[in-house]
Amino acid sequence: MNMPDPTPPDPAKPAAPSDAVAQALSLAIHRHRIAPGTKLGEDELAEIYGVSRTVIRAALQSLAHLRLVDIRRNRGAFVAQPSRQEAREVFEARELLEPRTARSAAAHAKPADIARLKRHIADEHAALAAADNGRAVHLSGLFHVEIARIAGQGTIAGFVETLIARSSLIVALYWHRESALCERHAHDALLRAIEQGDGPRAEDLMRSHLVDLHSALDLSHRSAPARSLKEALET
Amino acid sequence: MNMPDPTPPDPAKPAAPSDAVAQALSLAIHRHRIAPGTKLGEDELAEIYGVSRTVIRAALQSLAHLRLVDIRRNRGAFVAQPSRQEAREVFEARELLEPRTARSAAAHAKPADIARLKRHIADEHAALAAADNGRAVHLSGLFHVEIARIAGQGTIAGFVETLIARSSLIVALYWHRESALCERHAHDALLRAIEQGDGPRAEDLMRSHLVDLHSALDLSHRSAPARSLKEALET
DNA sequence: GCGCACAAGGTTGTATACAATCCTGCGGCT
DNA sequence: AGCCGCAGGATTGTATACAACCTTGTGCGC
Structure with a gap:
């Protein structure tokens, strides 16, 4: 008699769409395909990933908790620019x-x-x-x-x-x-x-x-960020 | 000439409702007014705080990132029970x-x-x-x-x-x-x-x-959790 | 010419409606 | 009796609609 595993494998569980979007964005940011400071518009992302803004918002909030994006109330989400x-x-x-x-x-x-x-x-x-x-x-x-x-x-x-x-x-x-x-x-x-x-x-x-x-970091001047978004995400 | 503070006081900025809910819940959990394992139903919370489920969901996601609540897909949110x-x-x-x-x-x-x-x-x-x-x-x-x-x-x-x-x-x-x-x-x-x-x-x-x-922690047996919710939150 | 007030457009914030999934309880089968 | 299967209800997941706010551009006044 062994205790059941508290978190069984669950191999065939469909991942949440918001997680998929968050991971896709995270990857794009990590690979420097989106520059720090870039605005992440909700409608734009919703269109790109083919989901509603609800899902996009959840993904952005998730990334905001990781400090990868910066959400400013009534302003929108931007790729974070650490000081x-x-x-x-x-x-x-x-x-x-x-x-x-x-x-x-x-x-x-x-x-x-x-x-x-x-x-x-x-x-x-x-x-x-x-x-x-x-x-x-x-x-x-x-x-x-x-x-x-x-x-x-x-x-x-x-x-x-x-x-x-x-x-x-x-x-x-x-x-x-x-x-x-x-x-x-x-x-x-x-x-x-x-x-x-x-x-x-x-x-x-x-x-x-x-x-x-x-x-190896240079803390005296900042390199230029910002560019379009859709272009950076496709392919 | 002094540099402007990058994050000015902003004294009169209305805090986001979802943050208010998250903080209220967080407080209730911290003060042990809600026991670990308690289910946090969305409709229930929406009624209690007088906001829509949208706001509640945002608050719960926020708490989930802090590992204070555990969200299980299609099951709901529960106060976390750390092993x-x-x-x-x-x-x-x-x-x-x-x-x-x-x-x-x-x-x-x-x-x-x-x-x-x-x-x-x-x-x-x-x-x-x-x-x-x-x-x-x-x-x-x-x-x-x-x-x-x-x-x-x-x-x-x-x-x-x-x-x-x-x-x-x-x-x-x-x-x-x-x-x-x-x-x-x-x-x-x-x-x-x-x-x-x-x-x-x-x-x-x-x-x-x-x-x-x-x-001072006892890691040999677990105390009994779970009780109602509305009762624990009001007052 | 410069600066400010105001309106139009666009984006985000919130609420609500619909769809999908899960839990519960009942009924039938072995 | 015990177990499996299946509706019914309830809850969560997602999409859409509306409201609030910020941004931008224009035009008037100084």
Whole structure:
């Protein structure tokens, strides 16, 4: 007699349309297909995705909670533009949380987890080779989220997820350095440490990786955002 | 010539109805006026607050993002019932974040902040004296949020806020020990350390305070939830 | 020419109506 | 008796209609 699983698999449950829209928008933002500051009109989105404004509003509210979009009452929703102060805060928070999750991930990682991380890194390399910068940034973020997930701390993983979502915007606004090579080696090294179960090393690598990223941001001037929307979303 | 404040006071801006509803519900949950597991029917709430279901749905979605309520597709919204595993995670996360914020708060606290904290503690004592346990738990949580705010790390403060919201549910479900006196002294001592700008001491006090709280939880059996709703909300 | 008041258009906020799904209770079958 | 299947009612999900607000452009007055 075993207790029933409180959350059974439910494999064939149709996902909510609002979640689908939110994920589509989220992806577009993460891949830098929509610039920070872009207005997300409700009618426009409703037309694009073929659903009613009700669904669009739910999706936008969801993204607003992740701080990916900024909803101003009676004004509309805009892709968020984190300030320099917010950018600092986000990276400080990451530097506080992620080294810990990396250590924990090294302790808990199962072979399947390692395999997934390896696939991620392969995808990253492919995106870099194709010079698809938006996709590379997106995958790089997913790598961090995956590590937090493996750490078995769902709560903290959720926080990391929102931090990385915002990091994507921050990179879009303030990234300066050209080479993303540092990332590549950093992620490789992290994976090795986790694979070997070397927690302290994973923690150190994560910390220095984040410091690298943080220092690669240019907080003195802001790049130009804003462009059309429908164009950015189709295909 | 001074830069305009990016977020001006806006004193006379009418708050969104959905936010008002969300806050009212949040308060009721925090004060343990609605038990975990209670169903929150949309029509019922719409009637109670005199708004349409549209507004209620927005409020519920907002609370769902804070993990205060659990929305199951086509089933409805229920006050969340964190599992023991989630309870552990929440307190582990708090033990990671809050000591840091306490130290930072000690470094940044201004006289006005100290005064606000003192008022909070006075309110707490009053609630305890009136044997209003729900209110005492709520105020105790606000004290922690206030400290995170003072630390000047809005991002982390936001995380702490959600963690404390969930802590309130966890306390409702798993609290065992009778005396809340520990809290009282702990908060007093924390305030003194912050007032004196003694960061390391504030950090230590916060850590041990959280460990105390964590160890006061009973993770072996769950208390009985569920009761009516309208009754719990009126007055 | 510059600035302000006001109207028109457009977008968001809210309410309501309809559709889809789930839960409950009853009836029949094994 | 116990279990399965099936309506009926109720609740949630989605779409649409209306109201409130903001934005923009025009024209008058200074």
